[in-house]
Amino acid sequence: MNELNFHISPILTFFLNEGVPFETIRLILMLPIIATLIAFLRQVVGIKAFGIYTPLLVTFAFLATNGIKYGIVIFVVIILIGMLMRIALKSFRLLYLPRVAIMLTIVALSILVMLVIGGSLKRTGLASVSIFPILIMITLVEKFIAVQIEKGDRAAILLATETLIISILGFYLASWEALIQFIASYPWTILFTIPMNIILGKWTGLRFSEYLRFGEIIKRN
Amino acid sequence: MFEFIKKSRGVLGMNSRNLEYIRPLNRTSAKRLADNKLLSKRILKKNDIAVPALISQIKTLEDLDNFDWQKLPDSFVLKPNRGFGGEGIIVIYGRKKNRADAWIKADGSIVTIDDLKNHTRNILDGSYSLSGIPDTAFFEERLKLLKLFKPYAFKGIPDIRIIVFNKMPIMAMLRLPTKESHGKANLAQGAIGVGIDLASGVTTTAVAGKQKIIEYLPGTRLLLSGIKIPYWMDILNLAVRSQEISGLGFLGVDIAIDKERGPVILELNARPGLAIQVANLDGLKWRLKKAAGIKIKTIKKGIRVGMDLFGGEIEEELEEISGKKVIGTVEKVKLIGKDGKEIEVEAKIDTGADWSSIDNELAKQLGFTQTIDEFEKLKMPYEDLKNLDKEKRWAIYKNIPDIASTIPVKSSNGYTYRPMINVEFIMDNVTTSTKITLIDRSHMQYSMIIGKVNLKKFLIDSSK
Known part of the structure; x- marks a missing residue:
């Protein structure tokens, strides 16, 4: 049953024998690690992104697409369309939900067009991306619009960029062969993310970004 | 490097603000009061604190249908009750001549009853409220700009943000609306923040937006330091009293000065931002730590101690300038x-x-x-x-x-x-x-x- 060529903890061997695919186990065990990474980036580094849920989902969407480059392309296209649509819909003065519904429609159709173009250019990798990661990323639109309304275009683009960066980091972390092997051998170690998050949750120091933001104050005092 | 980290302890960061100040000091009920502008207006007014007068409110779509737009005065402000960051606010300066259904905004553009209806509908829908919950829209008196501030403010009214903690004023800044901020006194939107010396009520250093340190009002030769804020003692008194009334242990009070009425409280903030530190070029944390250890019984004493502990930088600066x-x-x-x-x-x-x-x-x-x-x-x-x-x-x-x-x-x-x-x-x-x-x-x-x-x-x- 174990066609993987590295050591696997007995408990995981048991799971595999029960028919749970290794890919699924890997994703589930990586989830707390990526979540902790996002928490760390927020509390200690100061990268905000769209909360914890969105970058986590986008990371998994990247993991589920065939290669990260298509994931990034889809992400950027969604954000660009979201921005353009906001400008286009501005003069209509629509209420929030209908406006988001129109945006989702346009984004969905654009992705369809993109897949067709990808197919015609023999980019079969793009055309065969499964529907779920695409759907996950389309939900980005609502997050993006909400931030645009609350905090303006610049903040929305900044947060979208941060989300993209975190998701790319998360993707490479979860694809890191050595980490996968380590987790497969010692799955219990993921429980260490809990004390790590307790420490992060009590962390009152300045964030790295705040050292930059308040640098002038610190220098002058 | 080590020195830099050591010095940075005087600065308040997001983590510390949330965990050590907002969480333990601002209880849910007090936060709810601050987030609800109509409620805080009512409670402050009950305690004889000056607030902008409420003209009328719209709670439901039915209210909206039955609303008599003609009875609105010539100038007013339309606001979302749970709005934040100055979003969703429309300021009306006067009626459009020869038209019964239109007013004029700060930038001279025309606003019709239909525009106001649409905006109100968006407010009711929760487009401007925290986490998008359905909201109430209300109309309030438009405050008139003080002559002193006229050259400094772009199409809007400047306000004074004061951080209050333990019955003491801790730090203050003057916020000037700019073109970038679309006439809103919000730093995140590009307004100018000017630090104020607590002891004298005189402005010191300034920041444009969230980071850029400036000396002059952009595009002019108007010095931003040295502006003496009128009614300074009254303003500090209002700020500290509003803390007592609201029960917010860590509070950001926004106070505007009306040409006729003097200082009025615009808003209470349960989660005041950190940019005030950049405007003052000083950290909040050391001040909060210092203030925490002092027992303050009366408002008067709190103001006095706050002024003495955290004010007075002006004097040294004056000495630097004049050499005297x-x-x-x-x-x-x-x-x-x-x-x-x-x-x-x-x-x-x-x-x-x-x-x-x-x-x-x-x-x-x-x-x-x-x-x-x-x-x-x-x-x-x-x-x-x-x-x-x-x-x-x-x-x-x-x-x-x-x-x-x-x-x-x-x-x-x-x-x-x-x-x-x-x-x-x-x-x-x-x-x-x-x-x-x-x-x-x-x-x-x-x-x-x-x-x-x-x-x-x-x-x-x-x-x-």
């Missing part, structure tokens, strides 16, 4: 007499006197007994001396030990000539070597006065 020391009307002075004898006294600063003088007794203690005794022994009447020329007069006195000169002095029983001697004195770390008059000040409170000739290196702050 700032002194009060009474200062400690160290006199150096004969044979290096030192005596410390309190001296009255008197810009009405030309020369400085000390009491005879004090002069004797400084070792000039002989000078005084021999001067008195001569007993020269003023009338005789007055008509002598300088040299002849000096001839009479020049043999008295230590005498430097004589001077006519006016007192209650007419003019007399008094002796002058050379002494050195040290005031506020400045050593002055000067001639000084010896007179009888035994009936006066201060045994020394310092006159104009010795005040050239100082500026006098009469409130000190």
Whole structure:
């Protein structure tokens, strides 16, 4: 049953024998690690992104697409369309939900067009991306619009960029062969993310970004 | 590097603000009050605190359908009840001439009843509220801009943000709306934040948006420092009182000054931003830590302590600019007499006197007994001396030990000539070597006065 060529903890061997695919186990065990990474980036580094849920989902969407480059392309296209649509819909003065519904429609159709173009250019990798990661990323639109309304275009683009960066980091972390092997051998170690998050949750120091933001104050005092 | 980290402890970061201040000090019920503008308006008003007057409110779509738009006044502000960051606010300056259904906004654009209806619908829908929950729209009085602020504010009204903690004002800034901020006094949207010295209510340093440190109002030669905020004590009093009423332990109060009504509270903030630190070029954390240890019973005391602990930077700055020391009307002075004898006294600063003088007794203690005794022994009447020329007069006195000169002095029983001697004195770390008059000040409170000739290196702050 174990066609993987590295050591696997007995408990995981048991799971595999029960028919749970290794890919699924890997994703589930990586989830707390990526979540902790996002928490760390927020509390200690100061990268905000769209909360914890969105970058986590986008990371998994990247993991589920065939290669990260298509994931990034889809992400950027969604954000660009979201921005353009906001400008286009501005003069209509629509209420929030209908406006988001129109945006989702346009984004969905654009992705369809993109897949067709990808197919015609023999980019079969793009055309065969499964529907779920695409759907996950389309939900980005609502997050993006909400931030645009609350905090303006610049903040929305900044947060979208941060989300993209975190998701790319998360993707490479979860694809890191050595980490996968380590987790497969010692799955219990993921429980260490809990004390790590307790420490992060009590962390009152300045964030790295705040050292930059308040640098002038610190220098002058 | 290590030094940098150590110094950074005085600055308040997001993590610390949330975990150590907002979480333990601002309870849910108090936060709810701050987030609900209508409720906080009502409660503040009940406690006799000035707030912008409420004109009317729209709670449901039904209210909206039945609303009589004609009864709105010529100028007003439309706001979402749970809005934040100044979003969703429409400011109406006046009616459009010859049109019953239209008003004019700050930028001169026209707003019709249909526009207002649509905007209100968006508010009710929760487009501008925290986490998008359905909201109430309300109309309130438009505050009128103070003349003083006119050159500094772009199409909007500046406000003053004060952080209050433990009944003490901790830090304050003036927020100026700009073109970038679309007339809103919100730093995240590009408004200008100007630090305010707590003790004097005078502006210090400034920041544009969230980071850029500036000295002048962009595009002008208007200096942003040195603006004296009117009603400063009233503003601090309002701020601290609103803390007591709201129960928010860590509070950001926004206060605007109306041309006619004076200071009014615009808003209470349960999660005040950190940009105020950049505007003041100073950290909040050390101030909060310092304030935490003090027991404050009354509002008055809290304001006093806050002003004393965290104010006063202005003075040092003034000294830097003018190169002059700032002194009060009474200062400690160290006199150096004969044979290096030192005596410390309190001296009255008197810009009405030309020369400085000390009491005879004090002069004797400084070792000039002989000078005084021999001067008195001569007993020269003023009338005789007055008509002598300088040299002849000096001839009479020049043999008295230590005498430097004589001077006519006016007192209650007419003019007399008094002796002058050379002494050195040290005031506020400045050593002055000067001639000084010896007179009888035994009936006066201060045994020394310092006159104009010795005040050239100082500026006098009469409130000190």
